[in-house]
Amino acid sequence: MLARMTDFPRVAVLGADGRMGATVCRAVDNAPDLQLVARLDKDDDVASLAGRADVAVDFTVPSVTEANVHALLDAGVHAVVGTTGWDDAALARVEERLARTEGLGVLVAPNFALSAVLAMQFAATAARYFESAEVVELHHPNKVDAPSGTALATARGIAAARRDAGLGEMPDATETQLDGARGAVVDGVHVHAVRLRGLVAHEEVVLGNPGEQLTIRTDSFDRESFMPGVLLAVREVGRRPGLTVGLEHLLDLR
Numbered sequence: 001m002l003a004r005m006t007d008f009p010r011v012a013v014l015g016a017d018g019r020m021g022a023t024v025c026r027a028v029d030n031a032p033d034l035q036l037v038a039r040l041d042k043d044d045d046v047a048s049l050a051g052r053a054d055v056a057v058d059f060t061v062p063s064v065t066e067a068n069v070h071a072l073l074d075a076g077v078h079a080v081v082g083t084t085g086w087d088d089a090a091l092a093r094v095e096e097r098l099a100r101t102e103g104l105g106v107l108v109a110p111n112f113a114l115s116a117v118l119a120m121q122f123a124a125t126a127a128r129y130f131e132s133a134e135v136v137e138l139h140h141p142n143k144v145d146a147p148s149g150t151a152l153a154t155a156r157g158i159a160a161a162r163r164d165a166g167l168g169e170m171p172d173a174t175e176t177q178l179d180g181a182r183g184a185v186v187d188g189v190h191v192h193a194v195r196l197r198g199l200v201a202h203e204e205v206v207l208g209n210p211g212e213q214l215t216i217r218t219d220s221f222d223r224e225s226f227m228p229g230v231l232l233a234v235r236e237v238g239r240r241p242g243l244t245v246g247l248e249h250l251l252d253l254r
C-alpha cells in the first residue's frame with residue numbers, strides 16, 4: 001500500500017528511544033499539523049507501519065538504517081533519514097528501489113540544523129579560493145561513528161569544489177607522524193574528530209592562504225536545533241518522489 005500524504009501526515013519515528021528519536025517524537029507531538037502515530041525502536045517491526053503511517057523518521061544506527069528504509073518502502077511509507085553511515089552504493093540501492101515504486105519519497109540528510117547546512121554550503125563556496133582546507137568536527141562522547149556524517153559531507157563538498165576549480169593537492173610537508181595525527185583523509189581533505197563530554201555537535205572548517213585564514217564554524221548546542229529541518233522534511237518528503245540527499249534542496253540553496 002502506498003502512503004498518500006494527507007493534510008495531517010501520520011508520522012512514525014524509528015529509534016524513538018534514542019537522543020534524536022525522543023526529541024523528534026516531542027517535536028512531532030507539538031506540531032499542530034502532524035500526528036505522531038508510532039514510536040519504534042529495536043525489535044519493533046517496520047512492516048507494521050503499512051497503512052498506519054504516511055512518513056517515518058529514522059534516527060537509528062548506521063548498521064540498520066538502509067534496511068529500515070527498504071522496509072519502509074515495502075510498507076509504502078515515505079522516509080526522512082538523519083542516521084549517518086550512508087555511502088554512494090547504499091544511496092544508489094535506494095534510488096534503484098524508488099524507481100520501481102511510483103510516488104514514494106526518501107530524504108537523507110547528514111545534518112538538519114540550518115547552521116550546519118549553511119556551513120557546508122559556505123565551505124564549498126570558499127574552497128576554490130584557498131590553498132589549504134581542513135575539517136574539525138567535535139561531538140559528545142556517546143557518538144558511535146567518526147568522522148561525523150556532516151564532516152564527511154563537508155569534506156566531499158570541499159574536494160568537489162577544488163576539483164572543479166582545477167586545484168591540486170594541498171601543501172603538507174609531513175614526513176613522519178603518529179598514526180592518526182593528521183586525521184582521516186576524505187577525498188584528499190583532512191578531517192579531525194574530537195569527542196568531549198559536554199559537547200553536542202560542532203564543526204569548524206579552516207581554510208588557509210599565505211597570511212590569512214577563514215574559519216567557518218557551526219554549533220548545535222541542543223538537539224532542538226535539528227527539529228525545524230526535520231519537520232520541514234516530514235512535511236515535504238511526500239511532495240518529492242524519489243531520492244533527495246541533503247536538506248539544502250528544501251531550502252532553495254542549490
Ligand SMILES: NC(=O)C1=CN([C@@H]2O[C@H](COP(=O)(O)OP(=O)(O)OC[C@H]3O[C@@H](n4cnc5c(N)ncnc54)[C@H](O)[C@@H]3O)[C@@H](O)[C@H]2O)C=CC1
Nearest residue numbers: 015017018019020041042059060064082083084110111112
Ligand atoms: N542528520 C542529523 O541532523 C543528525 C543525525 N544524527 C545521527 O542520528 C543517529 C542517531 O543518533 P542518536 O539519537 O544520538 O543515537 P542514540 O544511540 O541515542 O539512538 C539510536 C536509537 O536507535 C535505536 N535502534 C537501534 N537499532 C534499531 C533498529 N533496528 N530499529 C529501530 N531502532 C533502533 C537504539 O535502540 C536507540 O534508541 C546517528 O547516526 C547520528 O549520527 C544525530 C543528530 C543529528
Ligand SMILES: O=C(O)C1=N[C@H](C(=O)O)C[C@H](O)C1
Nearest residue numbers: 084110111143148149150201
Ligand atoms: O551523532 C550526532 O550527534 C550527530 N550526528 C550527525 C553527524 O554525524 O554528522 C549530525 C550531527 O553532527 C550530530
